[in-house]
Structure formats: structure tokens, C-alpha cells
Amino acid sequence: MQTEGQILDLEAKDSVIKQLIFDRTPFYAEAGGQVADGGKVENLSRAGLGRIVGVKTTSRGVFVHQVQVVEGAFAVEDKCKLGVDAVRRRRIARNHTATHLIHAALRVVLGKHVMQAGSRVSDKELRFDFSHFEGLNAEEIAKIEDLANEIVLADVLVKTQEMPLVRAKEMGALAHFDEEYKGKDLVRVVSVGDSSQELCGGTHISRSGEIGLIKITSEESISSGVRRIHAVTGDNTLGWLREADKVVLQLRSELGDDPLEGLRKLRR
């Protein structure tokens, strides 16, 4: 997660952000709905410290690092120490694997018509868009959470295999955008135990137990026939529960030990 790299090219995006290209990099770039790694760049050739705020790839596969310069300076040919924020990367990986589990659970609870329509995986939460024609009720959401968390608690192995597309299809691996894989000899299949197989290029944890608790935080419509789920995992779930608890405590202080009963009284 730490590498030394030399600056091959540097361009100022604005007064704060510089775009840097190194001869090598330990950072994952933004791809397939997954945000890029974060981390630090320390200049070894002169005083200079920067924060990685984004990593993108060009159509030729060159990694362009967006660096917020915290102090000092950077110049072409400078040697730098590149360090990935490992805690952040693990949060992203937890959310990504959880996305696959929610996808699998949605297909069990709602039906096989559920297809991924998009996703956004960050270190804070995951967002999953899918085809379905009506809103989910509380019972369905609870079932999806139960199924996904069952696989988490079973602590199964998360495996990544490269294989020909035909074999992946035979296995029943889910592919979101068929087009992306056309013309490729080998595709990457990510399996979570035998509960989920998906074609995916993203980063994942190595056992499902590392995800911690998966909690769906909202469900909404984004366009005709497409729903969106937001969910949290791991320490972000703990943060979410603490916030929810604050609301309950506040309600208790206003409405009594049983805030629901207090509300009923108020309405009468």
C-alpha cells in the first residue's frame, strides 16, 4: 500500500489541485461506480506534502492523481512516497462486497427481474439502483437486510477468479452491462460463498464477516421502473445507529419513556 514513484507529468488544475502522473502507483482509480483510493503523497526530492483527492484513468489507462497540495511543492522528476489510506480502502471494499449481497438478496426477495441499473460505492455508504416497478415495504426491506446479513454472519470466503466470459455465464454470474465485457478474453468474477457471483472489477474484502452489519438507510424511486437503495456497513453502521439513538433519546426526553405512546397521547 506504499510505493515510491517518480513524477512523469504535472499539470495545475486550479490554484489548489495539481494533476500528477507517476511512473507507478499503489492507488485504485475511480471505476465501475467505485470511488478512488485516498491517501498521501510525500515529496522526497524537496519539501512537499499532498493529499490524494481523486484518481482517474484516461482512455489509454494512464492514472491521473488529483493532489491537493498541503505544503511545499511538486515538480516533474521529483521522487515521492505514495501511501494509500488503508482504513478508507477497507471501508470502500466492505461497501462494495455488501452491494453484491444486497443485489443477490433483492433477486431472492423481489424476483429475478431485478437487474443492477447503477451503483456508487464510497467509504461512507453504498448506493444501488435496480429495476423494479413499485416501492419496497418495510417487510421487504427487513427481509433483504436479513438475507444479506445472514451471509455476513456465515463469514464465507470472497473469491476473485479470472475466466472466459462463456464460463462466467454458465456459472450464472451476474453482469450489469454486457457491453463492457464484449471482446475481452477473460472476465473477473467475484463470488461471495455460493450466494453471489458477479462480473466485477472492484475491490472486495476477503471474508464476508469483515463487512460487519449491513443496514439499508433509505429506498426511493429515481425514475420510472428504477429504485435506489442507500445502505451502510461496518463502522458506518455504528455511526448511523448512534445518530438514530440520539433521536430516540431526544424523543424520550420530550415524550416520556415510551415515545410512541407519548405521540399517541399528543395526537388525541
Ligand SMILES: [Zn+2]
Ligand atoms: Zn461489483
